[in-house]
Structures are given as structure tokens and as C-alpha cells.
Amino acid sequence: MDNPYKFNYKSVGEIQKKAAELDINIGFSENYGVFGRKIDVEPGFALKNRLAIHPMEAFDAELDGSPGELTARRYKRFAESGAGLIWFEATAVQEDGKTSPRQLMISEKNAGEFGRLVEEVKNIAGSDTKLVMQLTHSGRFSKPPVIACHNETLNTRMRLDPSYPCVSDDYLKRLEDSFEKAAVFSQRAGFDAIDIKACHRYLFAELLGAFFREGEYGGSFENRARLFLNTIKKTKDRLKNSAAVVSRLGISDVIPYPDGFGMAKSEDDPYRVDLSESIRLLGEINRLGVNLVNVTMGTPYYNPHINRPYDYNIARTAPPSHPLVNLANFINHVGTLQKTYPHMTFVGTGYSYLRHFAIGAAAYSLENKLAGLIGFGRGAFAYKGFAHDMMNGFMDSKKCCLACSKCTEIMRAGGTTGCPIRDSEVYMPIYRQYCMEGS
Numbered sequence: 001m002d003n004p005y006k007f008n009y010k011s012v013g014e015i016q017k018k019a020a021e022l023d024i025n026i027g028f029s030e031n032y033g034v035f036g037r038k039i040d041v042e043p044g045f046a047l048k049n050r051l052a053i054h055p056m057e058a059f060d061a062e063l064d065g066s067p068g069e070l071t072a073r074r075y076k077r078f079a080e081s082g083a084g085l086i087w088f089e090a091t092a093v094q095e096d097g098k099t100s101p102r103q104l105m106i107s108e109k110n111a112g113e114f115g116r117l118v119e120e121v122k123n124i125a126g127s128d129t130k131l132v133m134q135l136t137h138s139g140r141f142s143k144p145p146v147i148a149c150h151n152e153t154l155n156t157r158m159r160l161d162p163s164y165p166c167v168s169d170d171y172l173k174r175l176e177d178s179f180e181k182a183a184v185f186s187q188r189a190g191f192d193a194i195d196i197k198a199c200h201r202y203l204f205a206e207l208l209g210a211f212f213r214e215g216e217y218g219g220s221f222e223n224r225a226r227l228f229l230n231t232i233k234k235t236k237d238r239l240k241n242s243a244a245v246v247s248r249l250g251i252s253d254v255i256p257y258p259d260g261f262g263m264a265k266s267e268d269d270p271y272r273v274d275l276s277e278s279i280r281l282l283g284e285i286n287r288l289g290v291n292l293v294n295v296t297m298g299t300p301y302y303n304p305h306i307n308r309p310y311d312y313n314i315a316r317t318a319p320p321s322h323p324l325v326n327l328a329n330f331i332n333h334v335g336t337l338q339k340t341y342p343h344m345t346f347v348g349t350g351y352s353y354l355r356h357f358a359i360g361a362a363a364y365s366l367e368n369k370l371a372g373l374i375g376f377g378r379g380a381f382a383y384k385g386f387a388h389d390m391m392n393g394f395m396d397s398k399k400c401c402l403a404c405s406k407c408t409e410i411m412r413a414g415g416t417t418g419c420p421i422r423d424s425e426v427y428m429p430i431y432r433q434y435c436m437e438g439s
Contacts, residue, residue, distance in 0.1 A: 005322060007311045007353075007403065012360055015324070024328040028360035029367050032393040039372060041345045042291040045192065045244045047373070048128050050366055051387040052085035052347055053078050054294065054377035055134045055195075055248060056407075057103065060416035065092065065105025066113040070416055070426070075117060078380060079124035082387035085347075085373065086121065086129060087248070087294060090136040090197060093175070093182040096146055097137035097203070102416065106133070111185040118190035133186035134195040134248060135179055139203030141301060148172070148203060149210040149218060153259040157302055169215045172207075176231050183235045187243040193292065194243055196232050199250030200307070201299040204228045208281070209253060209261035221277060229284055236289050246292040247285060251278040251333060254298045254306045262297075273297075275333065279340055286344055294347040294375065295334045300408070306330075308378060309353040310403040323353055323403075331361075335370030345372035352379035353403045356395040381407055382422035409435045 009015045012028045019026050040046045060070035067075075078086050092098045092105040106114055118131060140147045140154065147166050155162065183194045198204035207227055210218040217226055236245045252262030256270035264274040282293065298306030305319030309326040312319055319326065330350040338346045348371030351358040362374040379386060382401040389395055402421060410417040410427070415434035418427040 003312075005312050005319070007323075007355070009357070012357055015354070015357060019324055019328065022322055022325055024325055026324065026328050026331065026361055027364035027368065028357070029364040030360065031363050031367050032359065032390065034363050034366040035374075035387070035391045039345060042244060042289075044241060045130065045292075047084040047130055048126075049082070049084040049387065049391060050373050051083045051390060052294075052373045052375040053081060053083045053087060053380045054347075054349060054375040055087045055089040055132075056377045056381060057089045057099075057411065058417045059100045059102040059411060059414075061102050061104045063101060064110055065098075065103070065107065066110040067104065067117045068102075068416075070418070071104070072117055072120065073426075074418065075121050076124055077384055079121045079129070081380060081385055082391060083376075083380070084129060084387075085132065085375075086125065087132040087195070087375070088134055088191070090134050090138070090202075091182075091186075093135050093137060093178040097139070097142055099138040099141050099143060100414075103138075106135075106182050106185050106189070108181075108185060111189050114186070115189035122190070130192040131190070132193040132195050132246060133183075133189075133191040134197050135182050135186070136197040137175060137178075137203040139201070139206050141202060146203065148206045149213040151201075151206070151209075151259045153255050154201065154302060166213070169217060172217050172227050175203075175227065176234050179231045180234050180238050183239060183243075183245075187239055192243060193246045194235060194239065195246050195248050195294070196228065196235060197248045198228050199248050199296045201250075201253060201301070204231075205250050205253070205261065208250075208277075209259070211258045221280065225281055225284065228281075229288065232285055232288050232290060244292065245288075245290055246294070247290055248294040248296060249278075249282075249285075250296050250298070251275060251337065252297050254303055273329075273333065275336060279337070282337065282341060282344070286341060291343075292345045292347070293337075294349075295337060296349060297330060297333065304405075304408070307350070308403075309350055310405050311353075326350070327353055331365060331370055335365070335368075338369055338371055342369070347371065347373045347375045349375050349377065352376055352382075352401045355400040355402070356397040358400070359390050359393075359395045362390070378403065378407060378419075381419040384423075406431055406435070
């Protein structure tokens with residue numbers, strides 16, 4: 001029996017035919033000139049084109065959190081891509097907020113190392129390429145876990161006992177200072193923007209869904225958003241106009257309420273997304289001066305098919321819904337936000353799944369204002385120079401990401417990650433070591 005999810009489309013027409021069968025729509029355009037258009041995100045922060053590189057953790061830092069040899073190699077490759085925006089991966093603001101000993105972490109002691117990497121990237125990409133530093137606390141995905149509230153769905157997945165202690169309000173309040181200090185170090189290192197990360201059920205995102213936490217940081221919308229908004233305000237006030245403040249924001253966990261943020265309270269359809277609180281939150285951060293938002297959904301630890309549709313014919317587990325459905329939902333949700341706040345810039349994602357057909361879908365989204373920028377994560381791992389090619393009107397199928405999830409397999413197995421298919425000289429030996437030996 002044929003695999004109904006297998007990506008074997010030979011043309012845009014075949015994709016659209018399948019989409020029609022699934023009762024969805026994914027538009028395509030050949031107006032590739034949209035990629036090269038400049039955009040003024042806010043005064044002093046302009047992008048030379050509409051293509052971006054998403055934050056993709058690789059766990060190849062030194063043990064003090066400084067960029068390692070492979071870290072520098074990755075970002076230099078990204079610098080050669082032609083993308084106008086390079087969004088650095090999750091960088092911890094303190095030791096207990098790291099998901100791995102090899103995760104990036106910025107401090108006063110190693111800010112100079114980040115500064116040297118920023119300078120190298122800018123020398124390759126051009127001074128007009130903007131770099132974003134993503135600051136994070138990994139919360140329940142730190143090692144050991146640091147949780148703000150209990151969550152039956154994720155507790156079960158992580159085998160976390162209901163008696164596991166939650167952090168105090170005092171701990172959360174002190175985090176404001178940790179983020180502010182890390183933002184200052186990042187600005188001094190030369191980053192053009194600072195991302196206050198609130199997605200994928202890391203700590204700030206977990207608080208957005210802390211419906212039953214007691215105290216200042218749980219219950220009401222105002223309390224659940226308190227740490228996120230306070231940290232943005234504090235960072236913005238400290239940096240003044242020396243760097244923009246932006247966010248990678250999860251607009252829905254796609255985990256049934258009350259375990260998930262951005263979800264409808266529905267017994268008939270527990271996975272129905274409700275963007276009302278997300279739209280309200282976007283208005284709040286925009287009033288604080290945030291004009292650029294990198295949109296995501298779900299969490300890679302529970303429902304990775306939501307934020308990175310994949311081909312399960314290659315990957316090891318099957319998603320519960322068709323990848324084209326997941327992609328169409330993602331495109332439409334980002335489009336809703338872009339049309340609700342047309343003066344803000346939203347980064348669309350998920351397009352890597354379409355391989356070389358991504359160029360047409362990305363052009364359609366920009367042309368129809370379903371996003372202000374188009375980002376590539378897995379695709380940037382795989383395809384060196386993708387943005388240059390897209391602005392020249394083509395994508396090479398032999399360079400595109402295959403949505404095979406091997407990069408994620410390496411990360412989950414504890415290795416330093418990249419694309420073992422398209423960047424095989426470096427990463428295939430790592431994949432074999434961590435994912436094949438002894439399996």
C-alpha cells in the first residue's frame with residue numbers, strides 16, 4: 001500500500017491537487033522579485049531582503065557557553081546564504097537554563113567571543129545583514145528541569161512526578177535581571193536585535209499557559225504574561241535605541257486546554273487553535289516597542305509535526321495529520337497575525353518541507369501579505385546559498401532539505417547537529433556515531 005504522506009510531488013500542480021483533496025489551499029507564485037525587496041522593520045532597523053535564517057540549536061558550544069568551532073562554521077555558512085536576517089539560536093542567560101552542557105550561553109566573561117563571531121559573520125555577509133541574539137531560559141527542558149507549573153500532558157511525556165517542585169515567584173522576578181544583563185552583553189557584542197524568547201514551552205512560554213499557578217505569575221492573562229512583558233520592557237528601557245527588541249513567539253502550543261496556551265476550550269475539538277490571547281499579547285508587546293516577531297507553534301518535544309512538517313517515510317515516527325495540512329495551517333495563522341497587525345513584521349516558517357517548491361509558496365505568502373519575511377531553519381542547515389538562489393528565481397532540488405529529521409535525531413541523541421545529507425563530510429560521521437552505532 002502506498003504511503004499517503006510520502007513527498008513524491010513532481011510539480012506545483014500535483015501539490016495543489018493533493019491540497020484540494022485535503023480541503024486546504026497552499027498558494028504559489030512566480031513573482032520571485034518579492035524576495036529582494038527591502039523592509040523597514042522600525043527606525044534604525046532595516047532589512048535588505050525578505051529572507052531570514054531561523055534560530056536552530058546545534059549544541060556545539062564550548063562548555064562555558066562560548067561559540068565552538070562548529071558554531072563558527074555554521075554561522076559563516078549562514079553568512080554566505082544571502083539572507084538579510086540571521087537569527088542566532090537559543091542562548092541561555094544562566095547556567096540552570098541550559099538544555100545541554102553544549103548549549104550557547106552568554107556572560108560577561110565570554111561576550112568577547114560572541115563579538116568576534118559577530119564580526120566574522122558581518123565581514124562575510126555585509127554590515128547591512130542584521131543579526132538577532134535569541135535569549136532563553138529552557139525551563140522544563142533544562143537539565144535538570146526548571147518548571148513554572150505542572151502540566152499533565154508534558155509531565156507524562158517527560159515522566160516528571162507531580163510532586164516535582166515549581167520555581168518561586170522570587171526566582172522568576174530575578175530572571176528579569178538575568179535577561180537584561182545578557183541583553184547588554186549581546187548588544188556590546190554587536191548584535192542588532194535581542195530576542196526575548198517565549199515559545200515551544202520553554203520557561204516564558206510555559207508561564208503563558210500557567211492557568212492554575214498561584215501568585216503573581218499565574219492564573220489571569222495579566223499574571224501569565226507578566227514575566228514576558230516585564231522582561232521586554234526592562235530590556236527595551238536599558239538598551240534604548242542601541243538594539244531592537246524582538247521575539248520568537250509561540251502563538252499556540254496545540255496541546256489541549258488547560259495544558260496548552262492558545263487553545264480553544266472545546267470538548268468537541270480539543271486541538272482547535274484559538275489565537276485571541278496571542279493577538280492580545282502581540283498588541284501588548286507592540287506597545288512596548290516590539291515590531292518583529294518570529295512566529296512558531298507547538299513544541300518539538302511533543303508535537304514536532306506542528307512547527308516543522310516532515311516526511312515520515314524517511315523520519316522514524318508518523319505525524320497524526322498530513323504535513324501539507326500542518327503547513328497550510330501554519331501559513332494561515334501567520335497570515336492572520338500579519339493582517340491583524342500590518343505595521344508589524346512577522347516571519348513565516350515551515351516552508352522547508354516543500355523542498356524546491358518552497359520558492360513559489362514563499363513568494364505567494366509575501367505577495368499576499370501572509371508574512372513579512374520568510375525564514376528557513378532546516379533548509380538553511382542543508383542549502384548553502386539558498387537566499388541568493390531564491391532571489392535569482394530558483395532553488396536546486398539537489399541542495400534542498402529533505403525534511404528527514406536527521407538533524408533532530410542527532411540533537412536528541414546528544415550530538416552536535418547539522419545536515420548529514422547535504423553537509424555530509426562534517427555531519428554524516430556524527431550521525432553515524434550518535435544515531436547508528438549500536439542501533
